[in-house]
Amino acid sequence: MAETILVVEDTKYFSDILTDELKDCNYNVITKNNGTDALKVIEEKMPDLIILDVKLPDITGTEILAYIRQYDTNVPVIICTAVTSTKLKTYYDRWANAVIIKPVDLDLLLGVVKKELEKSK
Amino acid sequence: MDAIKYNEVILGGIVMLSNIRWLTLSLICLSIILYAILIKWLNPYFLPRLAIPVSIIISLCVGIVLLSVILGPAKKQLISMNISQEKYKETTNLLGISKRELEEKNVMLKQKTETLTILNRINKAMISTTDLDRILGLILEAVQKDLNFDRTIIFLIENSTLQPEKGIGIENEELEKLAISIKDKNNFIIKTITEAKPKIIFSIEEEMIPRNFTEVYKNLKPNLLAAIPLISKDKVIGLVIVDNTKSQREIEEKDIRNLSTFTNQAGLAIDNARLFEMEKNFVEELKRQVDIAKRELEQTQSQLIKSERLSALGEMAAVVAHEVRNPMASIRASAQRISKKIANDDPNKKYTRYIIEESDRLERVVKNILMFSGETAPQLIESDLGKLIEDVLYFLQPEIESSQVQIVKMLDESIVMLKIDPALIRQVLLNIIQNAVHFMVNRERRELKVATMQDGSNIVLEISDTGPGIPEENVKKIFDPFFTTKPSGTGLGLTISNRIIEAHKGRIELHSVLNYGTTFKIILPIS
Numbered sequence: 001m002a003e004t005i006l007v008v009e010d011t012k013y014f015s016d017i018l019t020d021e022l023k024d025c026n027y028n029v030i031t032k033n034n035g036t037d038a039l040k041v042i043e044e045k046m047p048d049l050i051i052l053d054v055k056l057p058d059i060t061g062t063e064i065l066a067y068i069r070q071y072d073t074n075v076p077v078i079i080c081t082a083v084t085s086t087k088l089k090t091y092y093d094r095w096a097n098a099v100i101i102k103p104v105d106l107d108l109l110l111g112v113v114k115k116e117l118e119k120s121k
Numbered sequence: 122m123d124a125i126k127y128n129e130v131i132l133g134g135i136v137m138l139s140n141i142r143w144l145t146l147s148l149i150c151l152s153i154i155l156y157a158i159l160i161k162w163l164n165p166y167f168l169p170r171l172a173i174p175v176s177i178i179i180s181l182c183v184g185i186v187l188l189s190v191i192l193g194p195a196k197k198q199l200i201s202m203n204i205s206q207e208k209y210k211e212t213t214n215l216l217g218i219s220k221r222e223l224e225e226k227n228v229m230l231k232q233k234t235e236t237l238t239i240l241n242r243i244n245k246a247m248i249s250t251t252d253l254d255r256i257l258g259l260i261l262e263a264v265q266k267d268l269n270f271d272r273t274i275i276f277l278i279e280n281s282t283l284q285p286e287k288g289i290g291i292e293n294e295e296l297e298k299l300a301i302s303i304k305d306k307n308n309f310i311i312k313t314i315t316e317a318k319p320k321i322i323f324s325i326e327e328e329m330i331p332r333n334f335t336e337v338y339k340n341l342k343p344n345l346l347a348a349i350p351l352i353s354k355d356k357v358i359g360l361v362i363v364d365n366t367k368s369q370r371e372i373e374e375k376d377i378r379n380l381s382t383f384t385n386q387a388g389l390a391i392d393n394a395r396l397f398e399m400e401k402n403f404v405e406e407l408k409r410q411v412d413i414a415k416r417e418l419e420q421t422q423s424q425l426i427k428s429e430r431l432s433a434l435g436e437m438a439a440v441v442a443h444e445v446r447n448p449m450a451s452i453r454a455s456a457q458r459i460s461k462k463i464a465n466d467d468p469n470k471k472y473t474r475y476i477i478e479e480s481d482r483l484e485r486v487v488k489n490i491l492m493f494s495g496e497t498a499p500q501l502i503e504s505d506l507g508k509l510i511e512d513v514l515y516f517l518q519p520e521i522e523s524s525q526v527q528i529v530k531m532l533d534e535s536i537v538m539l540k541i542d543p544a545l546i547r548q549v550l551l552n553i554i555q556n557a558v559h560f561m562v563n564r565e566r567r568e569l570k571v572a573t574m575q576d577g578s579n580i581v582l583e584i585s586d587t588g589p590g591i592p593e594e595n596v597k598k599i600f601d602p603f604f605t606t607k608p609s610g611t612g613l614g615l616t617i618s619n620r621i622i623e624a625h626k627g628r629i630e631l632h633s634v635l636n637y638g639t640t641f642k643i644i645l646p647i648s
Contacts, residue, residue: 013451017458055443082446083439084491089498102450103480106457 003048003117004028008038008064009080010056014102018051021106022113035059039067046072049117051109052096054081054088062091069095076116080104144191152184232267236382239263243386253394254287260387261289267383268376270363275351275387276310277359278303283310286359291337301331310334313348314357319377321347338364344371349380353388361387427602435494442487453480485544492545492620499542499624506539506546506580507532510571513550517558524558524567531572536580541645545621552614553584553641559607560588560639575647579627582643590635599631 005027009015015031022029030047032038035058041047042064050068054061065077079092082102092099097119098112159176167175243259257275264273274288274296285299303311308329313320322328323343330338338346345366351359361384365372456476463470492499514521514528521528554569561567570585591599598604600619605612622629627645 011447011451014447014454017451017454021454021458082443082450084442085439102446103453103484104450106454106461 002026002028004030004045005113006038006041006047006050007031008035008050008056008061009053010034011053017106018109021110025110025113027113033057035061035064038064042068042071046075048120049076049078049113051078051080051113054079054083062088065092065095074120076120078109078112078116080109141191141195145188148184148187148191151187152180155183156180236263236267236379239267240382240386243383243390253391256390256394257287257387260383260390261287264361264363264380264383265289268363268379270372270376271365271367272363274299274362275359276362277351277391278314278357283314283359295337298333299337301333305331310348310360310362313350313360317350317352317357319347319349319381321372321374321377338366340366340369342366342369344373345369347372347377347380349377349384351384351388351391353392358388358391430602432494434490438487438490438494442491445483445487449480449483453477456480485548488544489548489617492617492624499545499621501540501542501625503538504541504543504546506536506541506573506582507534509543509547510550510573510582513547513554514571517551517554520555520558521569524562526558526561526567526569529568529570531570533573533575536573536575539580539645539647541625542621545624549618549621549643550584552618553643556614557584557586557588557639557641561586564588576644578647580645580647582645583640584643585638585640587638590637590639591631591633592635596631596633600629 005022007015007018007022007029009018009031010033012033015033019029019031030041032041035056038052038056039059042050046068052061052064056064061079061081065079068075068077076097077095079096079099080102081099084101089099097116100109100112156176159179160172163172163175166172240263243256243263246256246259261273261275264270270290272288272290274291275286276283276299277286278284281303283301283303285296288296301308301310303314305311306315308331309320309322310331321344322330322341325341325343330341335341346362346364349361349363350357351361361380363372363376363380453476456473460470460473460477463473510530510532514530554571557569561569564587566587568585568587570583572583572585574581574583595604595606600615601612602616603612604616619629622643622645625645627643630642630644631639632642633639
């Protein structure tokens with residue numbers, strides 16, 4: 001059975017591309033453009049992997065990550081952001097599985113996704 | 122008043138005397154007339170023999186009685202006249218004495234006025250000038266004029282030495298010989314200082330004269346040499362030595378008293394000059410400190426402006442990075458997806474590559490800006506430094522060739538992999554090499570040397586040019602943001618380079634010789 005990946009990304013085009021790319025790789029993809037909707041999905045059923053943007057219109061990716069880690073410390077979370085902050089980096093290094101800075105090389109991202117899914121099994 | 126009274130008495134006497142003469146004559150005449158009358162009157166009663174003598178006797182008696190009546194007051198007048206005359210003489214004497222005294226007083230007053238005038242002149246000089254030498258000169262001149270000593274010398278105590286400061290009636294060469302130590306307490310000069318009282322040498326045998334004085338003060342006899350201490354604020358600050366050894370005129374207590382008027386003035390003048398000197402020094406010190414504070418303030422201000430600019434830049438960079446990176450992520454990912462979907466021989470394949478490459482280039486720009494504003498950390502990857510250098514030189518080849526710069530490479534083959542952020546180090550190399558090429562354009566010798574070597578736990582990358590060198594005043598500023606000597610420079614290239622190397626925990630060293638060239642040493646730790 002294909003793994004479910006939750007993509008939380010507010011940039012319409014980029015989330016679209018990402019969803020297509022992951023679907024092409026035979027993953028089950030749920031895409032959300034804001035934090036509230038993303039949290040709803042997480043509460044309903046924890047996905048196998050989460051690709052998380054930091055800057056979202058309602059709540060931040062950091063808050064979502066904190067929420068996820070309350071319930072599940074194992075689910076792989078890949079931070080995919082345009083924000084580079086040394087302060088946040090320490091936090092993500094501790095709680096996220098990988099940090100990828102935009103613009104993203106799709107092959108690199110797919111590689112990380114594959115690796116993290118394998119690790120979490 | 123008395124003199125006038127006496128004069129009146131005397132004049133009255135003289136008048137009376139001349140009156141007596143006429144009175145006597147008129148009495149004689151009266152006696153003769155009386156005699157003639159009596160002869161005629163007595164003739165019928167007496168015999169002519171008797172009438173004549175009786176007439177004469179009566180006339181004489183009447184005359185005598187009358188004369189005594191007249192001469193009585195005259196005698197009194199004469200006596201009083203004598204008394205008046207004596208008194209007059211006495212008064213004249215007294216007058217003479219007081220006149221002499223008046224004249225003497227006049228002379229004294231004149232002298233005092235002169236002394237005061239001189240003192241006034243000295244005071245004026247003291248107010249208008251703080252030149253101690255000039256004031257002491259004026260004092261000496263005044264002493265010479267007023268008291269006329271053969272020689273007058275002013276000594277001042279300086280670091281336990283009594284130094285001859287200025288003299289009149291003495292040559293400078295001789296003056297210089299007169300310095301004595303104040304530790305030699307036996308001689309009369311130092312005694313004068315310790316006692317703080319003027320001293321005239323009464324006995325040469327009893328007083329010790331310093332050896333170096335005997336040459337200058339020859340023919341010394343009692344009362345020819347005197348020392349007067351110079352006192353300022355109850356402290357002896359020097360002394361004045363006067364002598365009359367040439368003229369052999371004895372110095373009197375009076376001379377010393379007069380001299381002290383001038384020595385007091387000299388004490389004040391010295392005090393004044395020293396105070397002024399202190400104040401001048403104080404004002405200068407104050408000015409110096411104000412200057413330092415001003416400079417520091419200016420520096421702080423410029424640093425503040427720079428850091429404000431930088432923090433504003435940092436904020437802006439973060440916003441720009443976010444706003445640029447998000448659309449770029451879509452662009453790059455779209456191109457990548459197209460590239461994947463189309464066949465390798467599709468003529469559009471290369472365009473997708475262009476989009477991806479240019480996106481990466483833009484990303485480098487963003488990264489640099491973030492780097493510069495301290496918003497990001499380098500991503501260390503095992504990289505081949507030699508290959509990186511070759512890449513940069515290859516990239517700059519057109520520029521190097523057009524500038525006719527010769528490249529000398531001295532790369533250590535043993536250095537293979539180094540944990541660095543290749544994109545950032547590439548940026549550093551580009552900045553430094555481009556600068557070197559730029560500054561060699563008008564030089565006769567154009568040689569660029571790139572060398573790598575291992576130095577203990579560090580890798581050293583040396584980039585040397587044969588450019589004009591960096592002036593010393595610019596060496597410190599070269600890594601400052603916005604500092605540039607290139608007309609079109611941003612003043613950020615070397616600042617970013619320095620930040621990048623610092624972020625790698627390394628450092629950049631700079632060696633520059635004017636008209637010879639500049640060497641940048643990039644020192645990177647291996648671990």
